[in-house]
Amino acid sequence: MKKRKVLLVNDRNFTAQEMINRLEWLNRYNIEFVTFPDRPDESEGEFQERMLQMEVHGPSEELAQSGLTDIIKDINILVVHFTIIPSSIINAAKDLELIGVLRGGWENVDLPAASKRGIPVSNSPGRSADAVADFTVGLMICESKNIVRSSIALRKGLWKQRFANKDFLYNLKGKTIGLVGFGQIGSRVAKKLSGFEVNILVYDPYIPEGTIKKAGCETVDLDTLLEKSDFVSLHYRYNKGDKSIIGPRELSLMKPTAYLINTAREGLVDSDALYQALKDRKIGGAAIDVYEKEPLPKDYPFFDLENVTLTPHLAGHSLDSMTAPFEILGEEIERFLKGGKLQFVRNGII
Numbered sequence: 001m002k003k004r005k006v007l008l009v010n011d012r013n014f015t016a017q018e019m020i021n022r023l024e025w026l027n028r029y030n031i032e033f034v035t036f037p038d039r040p041d042e043s044e045g046e047f048q049e050r051m052l053q054m055e056v057h058g059p060s061e062e063l064a065q066s067g068l069t070d071i072i073k074d075i076n077i078l079v080v081h082f083t084i085i086p087s088s089i090i091n092a093a094k095d096l097e098l099i100g101v102l103r104g105g106w107e108n109v110d111l112p113a114a115s116k117r118g119i120p121v122s123n124s125p126g127r128s129a130d131a132v133a134d135f136t137v138g139l140m141i142c143e144s145k146n147i148v149r150s151s152i153a154l155r156k157g158l159w160k161q162r163f164a165n166k167d168f169l170y171n172l173k174g175k176t177i178g179l180v181g182f183g184q185i186g187s188r189v190a191k192k193l194s195g196f197e198v199n200i201l202v203y204d205p206y207i208p209e210g211t212i213k214k215a216g217c218e219t220v221d222l223d224t225l226l227e228k229s230d231f232v233s234l235h236y237r238y239n240k241g242d243k244s245i246i247g248p249r250e251l252s253l254m255k256p257t258a259y260l261i262n263t264a265r266e267g268l269v270d271s272d273a274l275y276q277a278l279k280d281r282k283i284g285g286a287a288i289d290v291y292e293k294e295p296l297p298k299d300y301p302f303f304d305l306e307n308v309t310l311t312p313h314l315a316g317h318s319l320d321s322m323t324a325p326f327e328i329l330g331e332e333i334e335r336f337l338k339g340g341k342l343q344f345v346r347n348g349i350i
Contacts, residue, residue: 003032004076004097004337009068009083011038012047013322014102019079022326029337034075038065038083048294048313051082055238055265059084059110072096077333080108081325087113098336102325104128104184107239111347120349122332122342124325126184128316133188135315136263139287140172140231143259143309164306165284168257170230172196178229180222180245181264182207182215186235190215201225204236226253231261238265248273257284263315266290278305289315 006026008019016035023033042050054063064084072078072093078085081102090096090113099109101123114121142148146163153160163169175198179186182204190200200217201224209219222245226232232254236245246260247270254260260283262269271292277283285307291300294313302308332344 003030005034005074005095006031006077006079006333007034007036007072007075009036009038009065009078009080010040011081011083012040012042012044013081019326022323023079023330023333026330026333026337029334031077031337034071036068036071038068038080045295047082050084052292052294054084055107055267059086059108061086061088064089068092077336079329079333082108085109090114090117090119093119098122098333100329100333102127102329106346115347115349118349120336120342120345121347122329122344123346124328124332125344127325127328128318128321129184129188131318131321132185132263132315133192134318135289135311136185136189136233136235136261137192139261139263139289139309139311140177140233140259143261143285143287144169144172144231148309149306164281165257168284172198174198175230176201176228178203178225178232179217179235180204180225180232180268181235181237182212182217183235183237185264186233187215189233189235190217201229222250223253226250227255229258230255231259233261234264234268236264236268238267242267244268244270246270246274248277251277251283254283256282259284260286262286263289266292275301275305278302278307281307285309287311289313 010016010019020033050063064086068089069092072089074095075093076095077098079100087110090110096119099114099119099121101109103123104125104127106121106123109121111121149163177193177198178201179189180203182202201220202212202217203222203225212219245268251273278286287309289311290313302310332342335342
């Protein structure tokens, strides 16, 4: 039987050899690995800018690696991480049977183009869910307990114990946490918070109420969540062109002592409205890990605020997050090679 060719496209996150090593157990299914580098000399800043453009404009031809068009012609299975796969690459792959994405998202692949060709696209759901959930809980504590601010002050030689939130510096116990989104990450945040003895409200119209209730949480509408929560944490999917879910009106519904946590997508929040709300002390504070432009410019206005914790898009970073997607997607590829039903298809092709 003819070997299936599996193309592994490595980017700045994984070397070609790392990808081969983590998927070599699939060799038992009569496959042949082929590798291709996606912009190996691209800087971190250039990479981040391209990814932000991709999230805004989709997997366009201009953002893609044109060299893939030639090598993909006789490939059967394509495995990518952040590499952008527009329609031209999909259409050039005459023998392509499956596209695998080593991410929790799949925005870098033109799903309609793959669907038109009858090619299933699978991703790696939950690959960094624990990392982001851990980080989210950490940000709640850091922002409300002034951990980062006090550390910065000490490094400057200041023994500072009173900060902007001195009049509402409370413990988590007994507080209400509002989770906007209850998918892979939001549900894990709820589980990790269970030991803090908090009350958890959830807004997610796509998750059955019974699932949320079984997790010990309460389903509410967004306005109720904003009005009642002491922490509002965003875990909602954002698609290009979507309107921000948190704008001036939504911020006005929050308690003046409440904190907004965003480890999801920058576009979920109207940044100008959030800046003004923090500056005017309309809400208690915020912790942000995602931004419209990364790295941040030196004149980023939030740098001047006392009631915000800023981190450089770190939530999903961990060694576990680097190995998990190969396990998740590797098993999906194995199901395909054995003729089984795929579990993580994102474009409706079975």
